[in-house]
Amino acid sequence: MKISIPKIIIFSFTIFLLSVFWLGLKINHNYDTKSLVGSKISKFYVTEINNENQYISEEDLKKNKYTLINFFASWCSPCRVEHRYLMSLSNQNKEIKIIGINFKDKKINANNFLKDLGNPYDFVGEDTDGKISISFGIYGIPESILVNNELIVIKKIIGPINQVQFNDILKSIQ
Amino acid sequence: MLSNIGISLVVLVLILSFLIIYTASLDLKTSNKVIKKNIYKLSLFQITFTVLSFFTLIIGFINSDFSLINVYENSHTAKPFFYKIAGTWGNHEGSLLLWVNILVIFSYLFLVFNHKHDKKFRLYTLIFQNILILGFLFFLLLNSNPFNSIYPIPLEGLGLNPILQDPALAIHPPLLYVGFVGCSIYFSAALASLLSDYGGRLFAQSIKIWVKISWVFQTLGIIVGSIWAYYELGWGGFWFWDPVENASLLPWFAITALMHSLIVLEKRNTLYHWVIILCLSTFTLSVTGTFLVRSGILNSVHTFASDPSRGIYILLFLSFMIFSALTIFFLKHKKETYNFNLRSRETFILSNNWFMAFFLVTVLIGMLYPIFLDVLTDEKISVGPPFFNIVIIPLVVPFMVLMAIGPKFGWIKSQKKIYNRILLLALNAIVINLLIFYFFGKYSLLSNLIFIAAIFLILYSILDIKKFFNNKNKTELPRIISHLGFGLLVFFIGLNHQFSLEEDFNLKVGEIKKINNYKINFEEIKIKESKNYKAVIGNFKLTNFDNNFVQYLNPEIRIYSNPETLTYEAAIKTKITSDFYLTMSNVSRSDYYNIKFQKKQFMIWIWISALMIALGGFMQLILKKNED
Numbered sequence: 001m002k003i004s005i006p007k008i009i010i011f012s013f014t015i016f017l018l019s020v021f022w023l024g025l026k027i028n029h030n031y032d033t034k035s036l037v038g039s040k041i042s043k044f045y046v047t048e049i050n051n052e053n054q055y056i057s058e059e060d061l062k063k064n065k066y067t068l069i070n071f072f073a074s075w076c077s078p079c080r081v082e083h084r085y086l087m088s089l090s091n092q093n094k095e096i097k098i099i100g101i102n103f104k105d106k107k108i109n110a111n112n113f114l115k116d117l118g119n120p121y122d123f124v125g126e127d128t129d130g131k132i133s134i135s136f137g138i139y140g141i142p143e144s145i146l147v148n149n150e151l152i153v154i155k156k157i158i159g160p161i162n163q164v165q166f167n168d169i170l171k172s173i174q
Numbered sequence: 175m176l177s178n179i180g181i182s183l184v185v186l187v188l189i190l191s192f193l194i195i196y197t198a199s200l201d202l203k204t205s206n207k208v209i210k211k212n213i214y215k216l217s218l219f220q221i222t223f224t225v226l227s228f229f230t231l232i233i234g235f236i237n238s239d240f241s242l243i244n245v246y247e248n249s250h251t252a253k254p255f256f257y258k259i260a261g262t263w264g265n266h267e268g269s270l271l272l273w274v275n276i277l278v279i280f281s282y283l284f285l286v287f288n289h290k291h292d293k294k295f296r297l298y299t300l301i302f303q304n305i306l307i308l309g310f311l312f313f314l315l316l317n318s319n320p321f322n323s324i325y326p327i328p329l330e331g332l333g334l335n336p337i338l339q340d341p342a343l344a345i346h347p348p349l350l351y352v353g354f355v356g357c358s359i360y361f362s363a364a365l366a367s368l369l370s371d372y373g374g375r376l377f378a379q380s381i382k383i384w385v386k387i388s389w390v391f392q393t394l395g396i397i398v399g400s401i402w403a404y405y406e407l408g409w410g411g412f413w414f415w416d417p418v419e420n421a422s423l424l425p426w427f428a429i430t431a432l433m434h435s436l437i438v439l440e441k442r443n444t445l446y447h448w449v450i451i452l453c454l455s456t457f458t459l460s461v462t463g464t465f466l467v468r469s470g471i472l473n474s475v476h477t478f479a480s481d482p483s484r485g486i487y488i489l490l491f492l493s494f495m496i497f498s499a500l501t502i503f504f505l506k507h508k509k510e511t512y513n514f515n516l517r518s519r520e521t522f523i524l525s526n527n528w529f530m531a532f533f534l535v536t537v538l539i540g541m542l543y544p545i546f547l548d549v550l551t552d553e554k555i556s557v558g559p560p561f562f563n564i565v566i567i568p569l570v571v572p573f574m575v576l577m578a579i580g581p582k583f584g585w586i587k588s589q590k591k592i593y594n595r596i597l598l599l600a601l602n603a604i605v606i607n608l609l610i611f612y613f614f615g616k617y618s619l620l621s622n623l624i625f626i627a628a629i630f631l632i633l634y635s636i637l638d639i640k641k642f643f644n645n646k647n648k649t650e651l652p653r654i655i656s657h658l659g660f661g662l663l664v665f666f667i668g669l670n671h672q673f674s675l676e677e678d679f680n681l682k683v684g685e686i687k688k689i690n691n692y693k694i695n696f697e698e699i700k701i702k703e704s705k706n707y708k709a710v711i712g713n714f715k716l717t718n719f720d721n722n723f724v725q726y727l728n729p730e731i732r733i734y735s736n737p738e739t740l741t742y743e744a745a746i747k748t749k750i751t752s753d754f755y756l757t758m759s760n761v762s763r764s765d766y767y768n769i770k771f772q773k774k775q776f777m778i779w780i781w782i783s784a785l786m787i788a789l790g791g792f793m794q795l796i797l798k799k800n801e802d
Contacts, residue, residue, distance in 0.1 A: 022489060027548060
């Protein structure tokens with residue numbers, strides 16, 4: 001067989017492809033967002049739900065001692081269930097700031113939701129297509145992430161906050 | 175007991191494969207014109223034992239013989255009889271046995287039905303096919319043995335995943351396997367053709383029928399899978415550009431290209447090496463797809479319990495296949511000169527190949543890019559419908575136009591004047607599109623072009639059918655049906671996309687929801703006990719204000735006992751112009767149910783036109799005899 005450039009290219013490409021597959025086999029595909037606890041949150045940028053000019057980013061969180069980022073939507077029933085805990089958290093404790101990220105929702109419904117149940121949030125961000133939430137490692141709502149002023153995730157609550165987790169949050173921020 | 179029988183049969187097949195390779199290699203050296211009788215005998219034994227081993231496994235499933243791990247893990251005594259049988263291929267190990275069966279069956283049929291062709295070519299094909307058979311047999315025995323036994327014998331099985339308990343899904347894997355594994359025979363034949371210098375027209379004739387058979391089965395398999403997704407998954411869609419769907423599309427693009435260029439090879443005795451490349455890549459892509467799905471590299475609805483060792487074996491064998499194929503190809507490759515006139519049928523057929531190659535590369539990139547990124551940079555992304563829609567849809571416009579006018583050109587150099595007709599039909603298509611646009615709703619420029627091209631192709635095909643009835647040229651009809659099917663498919667998908675209605679909301683019993691001119695009344699909830707599941711059935715009354723049309727929809731939430739799983743059954747009412755599609759899911763700790771209501775236009779026509787594409791291929795198989 002004569003060696004020519006196209007042959008070399010085809011062979012190398014095939015070898016490259018097969019090695020990628022080989023490496024692909026070694027990767028752990030069980031993506032578990034619990035493992036995000038202890039790691040730093042990635043950069044983000046989210047605009048206020050009713051005011052596009054107002055926004056918040058990871059830099060703003062450094063000013064707060066603790067921040068709870070809560071992902072919610074008006075169409076999500078468990079979010080209604082956990083809402084009273086968020087309300088009492090915001091009423092009882094001034095150490096912690098709560099940021100709500102409104103996930104794949106309609107603006108009117110989200111505002112009505114907060115009007116009916118009260119607004120525990122210091123800032124409500126808009127995430128119409130769900131991309132911001134995904135970058136936080138969220139795969140369903142409600143979910144909440146507790147972050148300290150070094151932007152390290154210290155707690156991650158998947159599903160609605162209940163009494164036990166509510167106490168846990170209080171303990172973590174003391 | 176069954177375990178021993180099964181393993182013995184598989185080992186016998188393995189020994190026979192070695193024997194066949196050995197005797198075939200000996201026979202290659204003799205100067206006889208015909209293949210030795212004992213090769214036929216060995217092959218007959220091989221196919222008999224293979225089929226018997228498959229029946230052994232089926233018997234294990236029918237009798238719920240839980241001494242086999244495979245039956246224990248995938249079946250249950252309470253399962254309906256039909257799904258017990260379907261359970262045989264509804265899992266990795268069983269489907270691999272089916273895979274081996276198809277390899278062997280095609281090997282035997284190719285040997286027996288090609289007696290007119292060159293001896294050396296047939297023997298080489300047999301040898302290569304048996305190397306493939308050996309590869310998969312070793313895989314089966316060492317890594318994924320469906321006949322592994324378990325002791326003590328469990329009293330009850332774990333059951334088959336309920337969403338797989340569906341008639342469409344029971345036949346989806348066998349169809350796809352015949353389609354994908356059937357490609358193996360012309361992979362082997364292509365290598366044999368290179369080694370025995372048996373190329374050109376005769377080679378085309380020897381593999382033509384097998385290409386058509388596997389094309390029909392692949393097409394049907396993909397359609398049935400899509401129908402299953404629509405009825406069972408409850409998302410209301412029929413194509414998601416899911417990685418596994420993409421994996422099934424890759425060989426389909428290659429085989430469709432092959433089917434077209436094979437015609438050129440047969441009629442004009444050119445494009446030989448291109449045909450060889452397509453033969454080799456079709457099966458290689460099938461195995462690549464299998465690798466990606468079974469190894470767990472791709473995540474999708476088709477998750478088999480993934481196991482890295484499985485992936486490593488398939489990958490090694492795949493590498494072996496690719497490198498042997500490449501080496502043989504480069505060793506035997508000769509320069510071919512192409513001499514095509516622009517206005518000839520072969521040029522247009524070649525243009526089909528360019529489009530297929532483009533679609534193939536697009537889907538391949540969309541599928542592999544996330545894997546590359548994950549492996550090389552640890553970044554996780556997913557490539558979804560927007561990418562494929564943006565890249566592929568615009569190209570469908572010229573593709574359909576060429577599909578319509580290409581077959582009108584004669585071989586070598588066409589003198590026919592067809593411009594008047596093209597102009598006339600294009601004008602008609604534009605007018606029809608404008609009527610749809612004007613009366614039913616607005617859509618983008620690209621959608622306009624899609625509709626125009628689709629209508630153009632449909633009109634052209636209808637005119638062709640009319641002509642067919644005048645001069646009864648049978649060879650043209652299958653092609654017309656397939657092309658018409660494709661035009662209709664794009665047309666109806668376009669309408670479905672433009673004019674469907676979708677709404678998500680929460681509702682509790684007694685409440686009413688209004689959407690456009692529809693009113694949905696959630697009347698009541700009923701509980702029904704069935705053999706292997708309990709169902710919560712919602713009763714929804716759908717009223718159309720405009721014509722006071724009333725329709726009841728009954729979606730279900732099923733709680734299966736073995737294994738304990740929750741499934742959501744969509745309520746689907748199919749009518750000629752549209753489907754009503756309603757799914758309901760429970761919201762925990764609440765009286766509310768989450769409802770998804772969709773009005774999907776022309777769904778039934780999408781299935782019919784897709785089936786027409788396959789029907790065209792099927793007609794070619796039947797009409798073949800009369801043609802000769």
